Amino acid sequence: MRLQGVDVAVIGAGPAGMAAAIRAKEAGAQRVLLVERQEELGGLLHQCIHNGFGLLYFGEDLTGPEYAKRFIDRVYDLGVETLLETTVLEISPERGIRVINKGGLQSFRPKAVVLAMGCRERTRDQLGIPGGRPAGIFTAGTAQRLVNVEGLLPGRRVVILGSGDVGMIMARRLTLEGARVEAVVEILPYVGGLIRNEVQCLHDFDIPLLLEHTVTEVHGERHLEGVTVAKVDPHRRPIPGTEIQIECDTLLLSVGLIPENELSRRAGVELDPLTGGPTVDQWRETTVPGVFAGGNVLHVHDLVDNCSWEAELAAEGAVRFAKGERTEGREICLRPGRNVRYVVPQRIRGEGPVTLFLRVREMEEGMRVRVGDLWQKRFRVVKPSEQIKVELSPKDLRRLPDGVAEIRVECEVAG
């Protein structure tokens, strides 16, 4: 394939990348190229066989493969060019892209780039759980692939560390496939994922949930034989004397996701330590001109629908950039204030609309979330596990007084 003359190159063909490629084409880009390292489009959606996808985007309750298919069909219908089984080795600060596949090495320079590499799971090494290195310890996502795609059951007696959505969904899935889930262990005083999943994945199958507990040791030489679980104090430190032993042959880790930004870093894109993803403006343009980002590469979303939507914003920005339309204007910083862990975008340039995502640090009840004096809303409860989405209209933005350089985004007690 001739790669010279590409208008918009999208890196990664998961729910974000496919949506970005489609929107770039719809917005008038002539040549849109979607680069994917796997042999098919869809990314992680193929192994997420459970439902709950697309409720917002399509107004339908779809499974992962069904959600993927809607986008895959549209990618091909619109004539997006695809480069499968292809790894991007490097993106330079001048948008030079180097890729490798069975055909060899190739380099090209598209007019604009959308980063949509998604995220990956935190591993045992990043937690530092003491013990040997027995077989039988998996990330929840790896186990999900084994069970749902490869047709392999990782074990018979399972402990799951972390109560994120993937962990709870795997607890149900493994139970239905005949394994016994001994416990889901969560270090925080509340469940990490959605309440729906706590009820329908854990309660429905009487799977024990141990809140304010963690795994302090793994046992077994060649294969996992059990884990030590202990209660933790309010500072999340294990309390001596509270240890219990649980026999198991499998430990799944569902302990957080990290945006995958090795390529971004080498391109010189500035990253936000709070999100692990690039810092962006409302068009999701990074600090490298013409390089945009959307979906989980930017910040980890709760819902796939928001990944797709955000990547569409990035694609619209990329098409404008490719056409030479550049928004100038003063730059205003969005800063996380009280009980706000992060805000995306980190800056606004020129006019609206602005789609903003934020996440709180701690669970609180009876709160008001505000974006400076532009927007506010009361929430009966805010939780770290539930992302908050805010839409600001061009009219909202015009209300900003001249000379404002910073807007604080905060969560305050509602009066």
Next chain:
Amino acid sequence: MKEAQIICVGCPLGCRATLKVSREGEVLEVTGCRCKEGRRYVVEEFRNPVRVLTATVLTEGSRVPLLPVRTSSPIPKEKLREAMKALAKVRAKPPLRAGEVVLEDLLGTGVDLVATRDLPS
């Protein structure tokens, strides 16, 4: 009279509702819900808890070992495990398109089992 506890899954609040139920199984009173929709949900969840089942079935004559499937609509919660046993006997043969029925009338529920992706040969 007896009581039932049900957690509402409608929103992040996760209200813990208590239902007072007569001996005949009629819901007399709901407390602990903070909205009308929640009250409707917990009563329905008490009377007839249903779930969409998503799983995989083995394939025959395909290069992929599994086909992901779902029930075309929710089935009673207490039938989930029995349904898995029925699924274990199914062998999906290509070609199949997403949305095509793999198994009709699962356990006499009137609900079909459908493929959620295309099955290549």
